[in-house]
Amino acid sequence: MNIEAPYSDKVMDHFNNPRNVGEIEVPDGVGMVGNPVCGDVMKLYLKVKDDRITDVRFQTFGCGAAIAVGSMVTEMVKGKTLEEAIIISNKKVAEALDGLPPAKMHCSLLAEDALKAAIEEYRAKQEGMADVQSEHHQED
Amino acid sequence: MNIEAPYSDKVMDHFNNPRNVGEIEVPDGVGMVGNPVCGDVMKLYLKVKDDRITDVRFQTFGCGAAIAVGSMVTEMVKGKTLEEAIIISNKKVAEALDGLPPAKMHCSLLAEDALKAAIEEYRAKQEGMADVQSEHHQED
Amino acid sequence: MEKIYLDNNATTPVRKEVLEVMFDLYRGVPGNPSSIHFFGRQARGYVDEARRKVASTIGAEPSEIIFTGGGTEADNLAIQGIAFSRQEKGNHIITQATEHNAVLHVCRFLEEQGFEVTYLPVSREGLVDPAEVERSIRPETILITVMTANNETGVIQPVEEIGELARVHRVPFHTDAIQALGKIPFSVQALKPDLASFSAHKVYGPKGVGVLYIRSGTRVRPLVYGGHHEGGNRPGTENVAGIVGFGRACELAIDELETEGERLRLLRDRLRSGILEKIPNVKRNGAPDLLLPNTLNMSFEFVEGEGILLGLETEGIAASTGSACTSDEPEPSHVLSAMGVPGVLAQGSIRFSLGRENTRKEIDYTITILAGVVRRLREISPFHPEEGS
Amino acid sequence: MEKIYLDNNATTPVRKEVLEVMFDLYRGVPGNPSSIHFFGRQARGYVDEARRKVASTIGAEPSEIIFTGGGTEADNLAIQGIAFSRQEKGNHIITQATEHNAVLHVCRFLEEQGFEVTYLPVSREGLVDPAEVERSIRPETILITVMTANNETGVIQPVEEIGELARVHRVPFHTDAIQALGKIPFSVQALKPDLASFSAHKVYGPKGVGVLYIRSGTRVRPLVYGGHHEGGNRPGTENVAGIVGFGRACELAIDELETEGERLRLLRDRLRSGILEKIPNVKRNGAPDLLLPNTLNMSFEFVEGEGILLGLETEGIAASTGSACTSDEPEPSHVLSAMGVPGVLAQGSIRFSLGRENTRKEIDYTITILAGVVRRLREISPFHPEEGS
Ligand SMILES: Cc1ncc(COP(=O)(O)O)c(C=O)c1O
Numbered sequence A, B: 001m002n003i004e005a006p007y008s009d010k011v012m013d014h015f016n017n018p019r020n021v022g023e024i025e026v027p028d029g030v031g032m033v034g035n036p037v038c039g040d041v042m043k044l045y046l047k048v049k050d051d052r053i054t055d056v057r058f059q060t061f062g063c064g065a066a067i068a069v070g071s072m073v074t075e076m077v078k079g080k081t082l083e084e085a086i087i088i089s090n091k092k093v094a095e096a097l098d099g100l101p102p103a104k105m106h107c108s109l110l111a112e113d114a115l116k117a118a119i120e121e122y123r124a125k126q127e128g129m130a131d132v133q134s135e136h137h138q139e140d
Numbered sequence C, D: 001m002e003k004i005y006l007d008n009n010a011t012t013p014v015r016k017e018v019l020e021v022m023f024d025l026y027r028g029v030p031g032n033p034s035s036i037h038f039f040g041r042q043a044r045g046y047v048d049e050a051r052r053k054v055a056s057t058i059g060a061e062p063s064e065i066i067f068t069g070g071g072t073e074a075d076n077l078a079i080q081g082i083a084f085s086r087q088e089k090g091n092h093i094i095t096q097a098t099e100h101n102a103v104l105h106v107c108r109f110l111e112e113q114g115f116e117v118t119y120l121p122v123s124r125e126g127l128v129d130p131a132e133v134e135r136s137i138r139p140e141t142i143l144i145t146v147m148t149a150n151n152e153t154g155v156i157q158p159v160e161e162i163g164e165l166a167r168v169h170r171v172p173f174h175t176d177a178i179q180a181l182g183k184i185p186f187s188v189q190a191l192k193p194d195l196a197s198f199s200a201h202k203v204y205g206p207k208g209v210g211v212l213y214i215r216s217g218t219r220v221r222p223l224v225y226g227g228h229h230e231g232g233n234r235p236g237t238e239n240v241a242g243i244v245g246f247g248r249a250c251e252l253a254i255d256e257l258e259t260e261g262e263r264l265r266l267l268r269d270r271l272r273s274g275i276l277e278k279i280p281n282v283k284r285n286g287a288p289d290l291l292l293p294n295t296l297n298m299s300f301e302f303v304e305g306e307g308i309l310l311g312l313e314t315e316g317i318a319a320s321t322g323s324a325c326t327s328d329e330p331e332p333s334h335v336l337s338a339m340g341v342p343g344v345l346a347q348g349s350i351r352f353s354l355g356r357e358n359t360r361k362e363i364d365y366t367i368t369i370l371a372g373v374v375r376r377l378r379e380i381s382p383f384h385p386e387e388g389s
């Protein structure tokens, strides 16, 4: 009878063969969210060119769902512009994985949050550089 | 395995074929004990000659044990002198039946008590008659 | 000697179809439903499926079904659970005199704890008067508990009216439906109780498994603590096989409710007519038109019930005096006493409760044997007018 | 794929010999033990026999054995039962931090009811200090409850010393011996507790059956009311088949205690050595010399436990993170936290609990698979020093 599988085949595929695992040596943006004491942490690295994500990597400390959403979100954002990427919701990630068990939906938030954090970090750095550049300009 | 029989074969025999059931038309002593609301009543009739029990009958309203002890006690006292009969304890009745379940030991008291009540009634009548006789005597 | 079992209100044999699913499960599903691995998820899946089956049997949502360790525990969880969770709202409980001890003893315990309990009387037929229920309701009333059907007499109470009153007065209503399940239609959609108790072993399921229906939104204080199981209402590792057995038993009971109910009613009526025809000085107990189809309670004048049972047993027939209780309680049945049956007559009362396995032949045999037993015992009785005067 | 079950502390599969007696009983003994006819007496006989078996397994008198609806209920009956029956004597209870929720949650409930509870700390090895128990005893202390062996770590507490202290100070002593039964010798003659809890499904018996040992003369307030069953301590129709299954399971467990205990200890040690050899950055949890022979709890640095479990499951291996609990509790194990295991490390802890069906081959396979899973997860982890720096 029904040994209901805990996860969809897609989740299991991303858990067993996670895409885009690891770090980017000199990232343009990095986001790290979660709390290891509560079980899940995700770190996401971006390479950005002309407002477009050219490379993305992730690392996860967490359960199977947390790993799969990390893998999936990297697949979803690669090649996207930052505007397109930042509106990717946790629900979209979960849908792309053919769903998550209700108790695991919170894991998909990790992916959304890590992505947002990385984009924000990138933008903050950009603004900082812009400021620096404009300051330079004035000095010239 | 153990369907422990509730009662010994002897109890069942006396329940199924009770001895000395019924009344004595003109008894010398009658004892009735118990309370029907609590479940058990025994009535015991004696015929006495020269302080010896020549006939005995019983009636019971009650459970199997109460019926069996009535039957057994009548067997035990028939032909006995009143002195011999009155010392028959409920334990002896129960033993003669090869024992009773603990929860049913109180039923054997019915037999002892009904017998004692009947003997006492007989003796009270005798004393009354003796009194009457001695009164007669004085009158004479 | 083939034995005849006429004590199905005390307990029923586990039916073959139920045993099958239970043993398949025992053999194949070793997991703890709380474990997250496949063994655990498999067990959880079975428990969830059983919950759906029980729920659909009584017209409830699966989330409203709490599995317990039996009917007694279900009654306790309902009554203690409501009493202790609503004690700031009030301390008054309404029940009635012919409830099972699993209700009455809880009420007595609650009285020791400072609650006040009204035990409503019943009519000679065993019925509670809904108007009396209504008159007993006070501002501090926090629970009304009235059984759907009585285990000793089979009398079916006017629970729909009582439930309606309870709703109007906004008092939570619990019903012990343990004897009703599988014997008469029972739906929480129709009756709308806030809580209702059930027990598997009365419907050909295993002993030691019960259900408390708790209407969504109703809160009870648990009896035991220790985990998240059953929504925190009844912590402890689930009796998976027992629960699955209950689920299957419900399913089958519902399928067969009408045909089997009708069959039992005919058999029961045959037993009744046979007894009345063959044995003089017999009284029927309980409202004749408001009885479970399988139950017959009769008083045999001048003789005592246990003697009758032993006489029947000698011929292979098992019935009972009132509820299943050891004979260390010499008082007559509280149910019959409440109905005004005099003590001596109550002592001579027998409950015949029929079940799936009984046949017409068995009933006819029982009538014959019973007539002989009663005649013989009356001959021994000091109260029998012909013999004892 | 053959599955490997390494979660025997969560629950054990019902063993064949136990199933056989249960099945025979379900088919052959339809009675309610409270009924006085032969069906009832037969059921009563089986319950009595099982009671004798359980009693002799732990060195108790049959009259000291109360059957319950599970281990959680047994713990509750002991703790609530003593607390509420002794509340005029005092309101203080002593327990310790690594108890099962079936003890801790009851204590929390009792705190809400006005009792005071001291939760003693444990050492890094998971052990309670008997001297601390003694220091915590006050005039108003009415109960000390300390488990015999922990379900998550297998750590065996110094219950003999604690029991001795309790006796000297005349405070009732309860021990949750649910994980000890069948794994290490346990006798109420040696330990002399006033109350001790057991659960059938931890010793290859059915789920939903427990036992509370109550020393003769000790009184507890029941959790439920409704009849004379189990001496009034636990009313409700007995789960006859489950009780009989528990009796048989006890008998077999005692027969095999030494040989099976030794076999499991060797297998467990093999698993431990294999892991320590193949996987770097692993920490063992719990006093190494005071462990149940079948239990191994290990923390794998840089990775999270549920991920490990899913990796193992993919290869057919079932283990657990701490106690069987659904993952809606994201906090790390309260047991490991109490032992001072840092949160991140506690999140990476796995309990392997071995049982009768495990083989050397399974253990060797598990070591290999586990090494691969942990390596792979560490490659993904942001915390792993080689990969993540
Ligand atoms: C009406 C009623 N309520 C409660 C119970 C108790 O249920 P259980 O035997 O499952 O504890 C019974 C049967 O014993 C019953 O007939």
Ligand SMILES: Cc1ncc(COP(=O)(O)O)c(C=O)c1O
Residues within 6 Å of the ligand: C235, C236, C237, D009, D010, D070, D071, D072, D073, D075, D100, D102, D147, D149, D150, D151, D176, D178, D179, D199, D200, D201, D208, D209, D210
């Ligand atoms: C130490 C301990 N206490 C109590 C329990 C609860 O017992 P049960 O599962 O029978 O309710 C368990 C197991 O679940 C346990 O391991």
